[in-house]
Amino acid sequence: MAQVHLRNVVKRYGALDVVHSISLDIADGEFVVLVGPSGCGKSTTLRMVAGLEEISDGQVVIGDRVVNDLPPRDRNISMVFQNYALYPHMTVRENLGFSLKIARRPQAQIDAAVDEAAAILALTPLLDRKPGALSGGQRQRVAMGRAIVRHPDVFLFDEPLSNLDAKLRTQMRVEIKKLHQKVGSTVIYVTHDQVEAMTLADRIVIMRDGHIVQVGTPLEVFEDPANSFVATFIGSPPMNLLPGTVQGGRVVLADGTAVPVPPGLHVADGRRVHLGIRADNIMPEGHSLPPTAHMAHVDMPVTLTEPLGTETLLFATLAGAEVQAKMLNPRPVTPGERLRFGIALDKCHLFDADSGVSLRM
Amino acid sequence: MTRVKLPPWLVLLLPAFIIIAAVVLVPLLLSLYSSFTPYHLTRPDTLWKVNFPFNYQKALTDANFWAAFGRTVLLLTVALNLEMLLGLGLALMVSKVTQGQRLLRTAMMFPMMFSPILVGFQFKFIFNDNVGLVNNALQSLGLADRAIPWLVDGNLALFAIICAEVWTSTSVFAILILAGLYAIPQDPLEAAKVDGCSPWQSFRFVTLPFLMPFIYIAMAIRSLDVARAYDIVQVMTNGGPARRTELLWTLIGRTGYVDARMGYANAMGYVAILLSIAFTVYFFLKLQRARRDLGMGD
Numbered sequence: 001m002a003q004v005h006l007r008n009v010v011k012r013y014g015a016l017d018v019v020h021s022i023s024l025d026i027a028d029g030e031f032v033v034l035v036g037p038s039g040c041g042k043s044t045t046l047r048m049v050a051g052l053e054e055i056s057d058g059q060v061v062i063g064d065r066v067v068n069d070l071p072p073r074d075r076n077i078s079m080v081f082q083n084y085a086l087y088p089h090m091t092v093r094e095n096l097g098f099s100l101k102i103a104r105r106p107q108a109q110i111d112a113a114v115d116e117a118a119a120i121l122a123l124t125p126l127l128d129r130k131p132g133a134l135s136g137g138q139r140q141r142v143a144m145g146r147a148i149v150r151h152p153d154v155f156l157f158d159e160p161l162s163n164l165d166a167k168l169r170t171q172m173r174v175e176i177k178k179l180h181q182k183v184g185s186t187v188i189y190v191t192h193d194q195v196e197a198m199t200l201a202d203r204i205v206i207m208r209d210g211h212i213v214q215v216g217t218p219l220e221v222f223e224d225p226a227n228s229f230v231a232t233f234i235g236s237p238p239m240n241l242l243p244g245t246v247q248g249g250r251v252v253l254a255d256g257t258a259v260p261v262p263p264g265l266h267v268a269d270g271r272r273v274h275l276g277i278r279a280d281n282i283m284p285e286g287h288s289l290p291p292t293a294h295m296a297h298v299d300m301p302v303t304l305t306e307p308l309g310t311e312t313l314l315f316a317t318l319a320g321a322e323v324q325a326k327m328l329n330p331r332p333v334t335p336g337e338r339l340r341f342g343i344a345l346d347k348c349h350l351f352d353a354d355s356g357v358s359l360r361m
Numbered sequence: 362m363t364r365v366k367l368p369p370w371l372v373l374l375l376p377a378f379i380i381i382a383a384v385v386l387v388p389l390l391l392s393l394y395s396s397f398t399p400y401h402l403t404r405p406d407t408l409w410k411v412n413f414p415f416n417y418q419k420a421l422t423d424a425n426f427w428a429a430f431g432r433t434v435l436l437l438t439v440a441l442n443l444e445m446l447l448g449l450g451l452a453l454m455v456s457k458v459t460q461g462q463r464l465l466r467t468a469m470m471f472p473m474m475f476s477p478i479l480v481g482f483q484f485k486f487i488f489n490d491n492v493g494l495v496n497n498a499l500q501s502l503g504l505a506d507r508a509i510p511w512l513v514d515g516n517l518a519l520f521a522i523i524c525a526e527v528w529t530s531t532s533v534f535a536i537l538i539l540a541g542l543y544a545i546p547q548d549p550l551e552a553a554k555v556d557g558c559s560p561w562q563s564f565r566f567v568t569l570p571f572l573m574p575f576i577y578i579a580m581a582i583r584s585l586d587v588a589r590a591y592d593i594v595q596v597m598t599n600g601g602p603a604r605r606t607e608l609l610w611t612l613i614g615r616t617g618y619v620d621a622r623m624g625y626a627n628a629m630g631y632v633a634i635l636l637s638i639a640f641t642v643y644f645f646l647k648l649q650r651a652r653r654d655l656g657m658g659d
Contacts, residue, residue: 050555051554051555052551052554052555071554072554072555072557073554073555073556073557073558073559077555078555078556079551079552079555081548081551081552083546083548084548085546085548085549085551085552086549086552087549087552087553087566087567087570088549088654088655088656089570089571089654089655089656098553098556098566099556099557102556102557102558102562102566103557130654130656131656132655132656132657133656146552146556150556
């Protein structure tokens, strides 16, 4: 059990900075997810915490120790790798017990810890098999088991689910969450999948180009994205961004369509902005958008539909840009049909067109 | 006149059959047959006197043959293990080099580019008791007060031969093990670091099991090589002094071509081949097991 602090941590390869002075405080027992597109520095950051990458500058603190110069084995962490990284020549039992064997624990204690971990992860019938004879999901469970037998201070997960198929991924996601509830250790989890981030995290850390863009609970980053990058990265489908200019309290889009500025925002005339609308907040009239005091209406032709059962995703065109909208209680829509859409303005966002920064902040 | 019509598959395979028969099968059968005769090169008619187990009985009761057999096994064991250890060390060091590794890898293969005969002459010179480098160096450094008879004393001569063998062939191990090192996935090594392994433990529990198949491949190749060792020994000591460095094939060569007792030489040759086969089978079984351990299938 331990807190983790990153203090102005930098990773530099030659003249190239891949992680730019990031700072982050992680509480004891917290489940923190680092998420971002590939190349954003999230894995590098995790590997610096693990001790697999040298820390170019700044400090990493685990518990109350600065661990910059400690090798991985002295940090009391354990890590689950993307490719499982099991030892192929050892049985599942040997894989699970390896770290304890290295630590010269008595055999009885090793057996007890292995049996406990195997029971938690339903690996008991597989203990005498080798990794080669296991399925992807089973290997992933062994990798997690290997991490939990040591009762480490911090669990590090490096994209652990990205090699699994979609169904198994959902299943393992639940298992990881259960495991965290059971074990209660601090977890740092790296993924590029925003759904994993939303479902697992106590707090999400969104990274881009080696910087932390926003830190917050899943709902915070979903409802109050700090900028247009977070807005389009978190949430599925991504938030619609419509370029326009503010004039007289209205956002005027490229084709002259005008939508009132969302309530509570005060923006000077002439400022170029992006109007951000999630698909959940733009729906055809009569299809269950809860009525609010701040509604706007637009007419759009529908170009494509994706029926999902309880709802249909509509692709429409507004002022030359593609807009994704949801239709609850769906009825069949033929492509080309013009529909009148309602927009819940109080749930909309404005971002500066140049910097992308949210004007709500 | 009717022409015999052969089936097409036979016609197509016939050239291969004829070549294999001419090059491999007939000489093999002939030598096997002659090993059952007292065939003497200068008396061709002896080829027709079959005396079934005589040559084999003679070989198996001949102290010289068993001495050569034992010495060959000793040379195999010592040379292969030394080459493996040195090759492993060399490969591990070269794999850590970041600049000029390509150059080093090329340089590492130089010993393999020399004819074993030349290597034999070179080491004969190096270990010469009068003008040799080793004795000169030892005496100049004050480590020895008189010339050591490297190639005259039986044990020292075998040691000198092993030195020459190891010098030429360590790179076979080094190259193959280096290839193995490049093929090791990095993930398990990182997992081992996180699991608490010291560098030695990482090597012992992760790197080495991954290298074992490569080591056994090198062992299999080299065991065939060393079991037929002839050239270096022939040049350096000619099996002497007083048969003290006689190996199976120097003994067989001498019996066949110097004493002209080809029937007897062939019989010993077949026993020697059994030894080679035994070593190869042993290392292949080990290789298969090491691969199975790694989940690489058979």
